[in-house]
Amino acid sequence: MNISEQRILITGALGGIGNELALELAEKGAKLALVARDTDKLNALAQSIEERGGKAFAIACDLAAPDAAKFVAEHATQTMNGVDILINCAGITYFGLFDQQSPEAMEALWHINVVVPMQLTRALLPQMSARRQGLIVNLGSVFGSIGFAYFTTYSASKFAMRGFSEALRRELDGTGVGVTYVAPRYTKTQLNKGAISLMAEAVGMNTDEPKLVARHVIRAIEQDRKDYYIGWPESLFVGINVLLPRLLDGALRKQNNQTRAFAENNI
Ligand SMILES: NC(=O)c1ccc[n+]([C@@H]2O[C@H](COP(=O)([O-])OP(=O)(O)OC[C@H]3O[C@@H](n4cnc5c(N)ncnc54)[C@H](OP(=O)(O)O)[C@@H]3O)[C@@H](O)[C@H]2O)c1
Structure with missing residues (x-):
């Protein structure tokens, strides 16, 4: 898919990956609707894109609010006269012992990571299908x-997004509307602040810069990819986990023990 002139709605536009994505997409000639919560920062991002000759509109919205997805979809459709690409990039994480996560925090994570992307997709799909x-x-x-210990709710939410992407892609087969699932590995952003970054350093996790991840997301779009896994050997481990999950249980045991100390203290 050629990105130039595409009308793109991107959530999480002020985040580490989302911000880089917005800048790169604008440079490639896309028209953008940017979603995040901080109005001033969002306006500043839109303005800096415009100053470089790009096109961007700010939609400040807390996606946790009732009817947020409906509001964002309608606002973006109105402002850009339609949406060609939806990028569900907003996300939150939880690092800690599963039984210490409050039910409210669990629900909030599920809402932002799974329910809102599904609702946004639901809201925008009819116009995409109509245009084929x-x-x-x-x-x-x-x-x-790969289900990761101490990221249990987060892992589950991303498993859900992978299943959602696969099922919807099959449902939309032949309609002209595609679904691309992109799976980054550990990326240096605010999502991983505090205990997570200390843990990642201690266990020697491979890390990527958000700009590199943004470029991979764009490549996935340009190459019409269905699934796109970023990083080696992580993408190999994904395959091993499907074929030989018990092997990975064993391989991850030592790392889990190291990780637990950080998770226990992250209250
Ligand atoms: N970083 C990683 O290691 C990594 C690895 C794999 C996958 N990912 C995924 O990549 C995506 C982007 O992650 P990131 O690392 O760029 O995270 P980030 O820097 O923490 O940014 C997260 C973005 O989500 C937005 N967001 C969170 N809660 C929101 C809410 N209630 N309403 C509106 N916006 C909300 C934030 O908006 P505000 O600016 O308003 O806070 C922010 O723009 C996420 O889906 C994440 O799960 C990240």
């Missing part, structure tokens, strides 16, 4: 294929 053209891009994670 469109793309839903879902940001998953390597943790959406």
